[in-house]
Amino acid sequence: MNYPSSKLPQVGTTIFTRMSQLAAEQGAINLSQGFPDFDGPALLKERVCHYLLNGHNQYAPMTGVPALRQAIASKIKSLYSYSANADSEITVTSGATEAIFAAIAALVGPGDEVIVFDPAYDCYEPAISLNGGITHHLPLLPPHFVIDWDRLKDALHRKTRMVIVNNPHNPTGAVFSRADLDTLAELLRGSDTLLLGDEVYEHIVFDGQPHLSLLCHPELAQRSVVVSSFGKTYHTTGWKVGYVVAPALLSAEVRKVHQYLTFSTSTPFQLGLADFLEAEPDHYLQLPNFYQAKRDEFCQLLAGSRFRLTPTRGTYFQLLDYSAISDRVDVEMAEWLTREVGVAAIPISVFYSQPPADLRWLRFCFAKGSETLQKAAERLCKI
């Protein structure tokens, strides 16, 4: 028989899996894939175990357990002054990845255009393509990786169903200013274009800046589907619990997809997260300081190296410019670094549909203990 041709012919194993595998094979320090090497808060784990051991092991409600939706509503009210109805506007999902897929599948149809900004996180385009949409890539402008507003203005038209914005931005650490939100609102005013806000690093913003969620801006919020992830906030990426906030009519559509994609998300984790959000709101409030100390430590340790850097403004990723060390292309450089130096990183060309020829940056994850950061930096300083 003939098997059907691939619906995603361009897609292979992701660079994150490949680099983590290579790091393991080579015994290299893995600063490639974005996950912490430390555990989540003790009370959170205790609450999850409590529910797991006490009979809360059957399907959760499709939209998420009410206590967790309510806790999310309180959090976004206090942080972003946005009043979401926990029953009709908040949906718990199996990670942000599921939320992003469900939002795109629900809201993007054949022939619809979706604008993404390169370098772009890798799960957007496959979801757009599978649903018949067309991805329109616009480059962010280095060195600060800001949106080129003139190009966005030119690219927007009747068929632009959605613009995807990732703030704080993986892999560059760029964060939105209030002026960015206002300009976005101005450009979209009067159109039916939706926004998908990927805000999984919402609590990892540095140097005293606030996180400016799309939800902070009433005009943008009414056309926005905003996604976040407890995996990033509570050092529990393996749990895959995320959520999506959107006006009721948009949420209703996202839920129709979520209902048949996963139906619901693991019950004891949701109940444990609900308890923890209520018991320790200070945990996410202290996250900027916690990660800023790691960023500063990593950057200081590299001060004597030949890498160039501008301290990242958000996320737990630091870009390092290696142009003073080598003119290898970044994929080769990342492989060389893993094999010969023993430190794995991510080449940022993989986040581009058409990478600029002169990209000489690698992305390093600093969500690691001091000992790991010191060992990695020691090796990087020897090059």
Ligand SMILES: Cc1ncc(COP(=O)(O)O)c(C=O)c1O
């Ligand atoms: C920008 C961005 N969006 C979404 C995700 C996926 O989040 P989750 O693990 O909750 O599915 C990640 C994970 O690395 C990410 O970096």
